[in-house]
Amino acid sequence: MRTEILLGDEAAALGALHAGIGGSFAYPGTPATELQEYMFLMKRNYPGVYIEWSANEKAAYEAALGMSYIWKRAIVSMKHVGLNVAADAFINSAVTGVNAGMVIMVADDPGMHSSQNEQDSRFYAEFARVPCFEPSNQQEAYDMTLEAFRFSEEVKLPVMIRLVTRLAHSRAIITTETPVKHTPLKKGHDWKKWTLLPANARFRFQKLTELQPELAAYSNKSAFQKLSIPENGASTGVIASGIGYNYLMENSDLASLPILKIGVYPLPGNLLKSLTRNLAEVMIIENGYPFVESRLQSIVQNPSLKVRGRLTGDLPATGELTPDLVRKAFGKKTKQPAFTVPENLVVNRPPRLCDGCAHKEVYNILDEIREEFPEMTVFSDIGCYTLGALRTPPSIESCVCMGASVGMAKGAANGGLTYSVAVIGDSTFLHSGIPTLLKAAGDNSPFTIIILDNGTVGMTGGQDVPIPGERIEKFVAALGVPEEHVKVLIPIRIHHEKNVQIMREELKYRGLSVIIARRECIQLVKTKLKKQKKS
Structure with missing residues (x-):
């Protein structure tokens, strides 16, 4: 074990390398680019790993799927709108399943720092019916990548890891595990599994549907979920996913509330019911679309429970969340800054083409x-x-x-x-x-x-x-x-x-x-x- 200071993108990349991948495929796009850049940087230490900038995200996804087909682990990375391009292969790969572990790392961009929209990739994971991991920090980005490869091989499905800009582009100290060796080339395939003629596809889709209770059971038991119900009689609870959990914990006076931290999807129904059973209201903190918020009542079926979040206007409907926005949602005053930045200290400089471009x-x-x-x-x-x-x-x-x-x-x-x-x-x-x-x-x-x-x-x-x-x-x-x-x-x-x-x-x-x-x-x-x- 050793420590590294890494971006969230880099932590996921190192997790993939330590999982013993045979290949990494990507198309560049902020905020996902740094994962593959780190792969190229580390290539000298992992000479057996094939690394490629592909022509587009669909080509990258299919190449990773091909490597999984020959029983070598593979990762594919892209930004959220890139998944639109790869969607055909992504959705169908859930039906074929995988051989060796395959992970798709998608970096979403709440606030549209460098994107045309702020679509939330969790909806894609749900649509495809595959597991999704959502780290709250760089250590989890590393740990979840290792676990995603293991779980991918257990359930024979591609697994998504969802990062967001703020996590992808910030650094933290992580502790690493001992790398595993490359998966050896293995022969033998079920051609029917991989050939989606209608008769085969119907059978495979039925298998995927039957697998859903197992995915839900895993989610409920995962160590990446964290349920805390203090015996203080609080009537308000919190569900926080991914980096939203960090924004909550930045407000130390809110940490004593009943809290469910979500890091794995599908949604953990049992944990959601346990949290909300005795609550009058629950605040949903998620950095992206109101995915959990829009699905909570259908799971807990508690008409008397008041659900608050982006849909109710307690949190902004668009953009990134912040610790202050979370604090305001609970009706608390934000802390005054230690100093005030003078107006017009820095002249606004809109982006422009480089000199000589x-x-x-x-x-x-x-x-x-x-x-x-x-x-x-x-x-x-x-x-x-x-x-x-x-x-x-x-x-x-x-x-x-x-x-x-x-x-x-x-x-x-x-x-x-x-x-x-x-x-x-x-x-x-x-x-x-x-x-x-x-x-x-x-x-x-x-x-x-x-x-x-x-x-x-x-x-x-x-x-x-x-x-x-x-x-x-x-x-x-x-x-x-x-x-x-x-x-x-x-x-x-x-x-x-x-x-x-x-x-x-x-x-x-x-x-x-x-x-x-x-x-x-x-x-x-x-x-x-x-x-x-x-x-």
């Missing part, structure tokens, strides 16, 4: 072209370039989800928009832009796609893209885009007039065109120069 020049081109084509609409995507929305005036007019720029631009063009433009990064294009481009090439839809090829996944820290940039134009042409309308330009000021002319010509073309704006990410260039100076 190639995306800036692309937007300069589009802004100039817009004067000539005022009806032009620019649909954008997920990446650094979304910051084009903060330019004055905005250079882009949408950002919905990965790959949506291509789909929306195509739909708008098919609906009659004359100058429809999609702006998408190289990694995002390879992640989710290809299927729509394939159809657009087939019917030669009249719009322009601009692929911002900076050679990296810039927004999340500079991870590798699946294929080198110079192969993108060959790939695009192979999908059926006319080669004369696949253009590569270098977005730099000295080429501005030439690039404007290319853009102008492709906008006027009444068919599909693809412009690849290629220049290396400025942060990547800086990193390379620093390494060169050191060497």
Whole structure:
């Protein structure tokens, strides 16, 4: 046993390594990225572990499932909206089950620090009917990952671990266990289990349904649940899940209430009934959607019990919780800070594109072209370039989800928009832009796609893209885009007039065109120069 100071993401990663995984698969996305970054950092100590940045979350999930199929433990990690992409494989893997242990670590983002929504992944676990662990601290992130692999093999199901931003991105001291060795390759499979023809799928789904009481029994007995009912006659109790338990315990005068800490799902029905049996009201503290709150009465069936939480307005309906918000929910005054920060001490600095960023020049081109084509609409995507929305005036007019720029631009063009433009990064294009481009090439839809090829996944820290940039134009042409309308330009000021002319010509073309704006990410260039100076 030894101690480490780790982020929540890193604690889960180390737990997976110590569980003896054969592989770790991921697509970068805040607040989950650091798990896989830590895997790469530790690879020298675990040479037998295969580690990969996958093309997207679905590809990552399926690769992890394939490793489980050959009896090697695997972990897959992603942010909450990434689970939408992986949902097809995730839901069906609950029906097939797993061979070796398989864990999916999903990092949710209450408060939307770096996301389009704050969806709660516990609903996905319930929907798939698989177990879910929700740590309240970094030590539990490590311990639960070890236990998740063990339990996954016991029940032959994938197991979810749900982190949230505040836990994923904060550090604490953890105590580690002795690592176990890699699971040996084992042969022999039940082909019917893994082949979801309707007859097989019906049988497997029935098995999954029959397994639910066992999962509930495990939840009720798990050491990660903690029920405390002091003999003080209190009529108000608390149910706190995950990091919400920390926010409760920060208020020491509330710690004497009857409390159930939840760390494992499905919900522990017996413990919920034990807590609420003699209570008049219960406060639900959960950092996310009102998952427990919306399901409590159906479990305890106590009409006289008053349930309070996000749904009742005692806690905010959206955003992250804090110790002060929890305190206010109980009608208590918040503690005054030791000092007051003067107003306007720090000038507000909204995020912006880096100095020297190639995306800036692309937007300069589009802004100039817009004067000539005022009806032009620019649909954008997920990446650094979304910051084009903060330019004055905005250079882009949408950002919905990965790959949506291509789909929306195509739909708008098919609906009659004359100058429809999609702006998408190289990694995002390879992640989710290809299927729509394939159809657009087939019917030669009249719009322009601009692929911002900076050679990296810039927004999340500079991870590798699946294929080198110079192969993108060959790939695009192979999908059926006319080669004369696949253009590569270098977005730099000295080429501005030439690039404007290319853009102008492709906008006027009444068919599909693809412009690849290629220049290396400025942060990547800086990193390379620093390494060169050191060497």
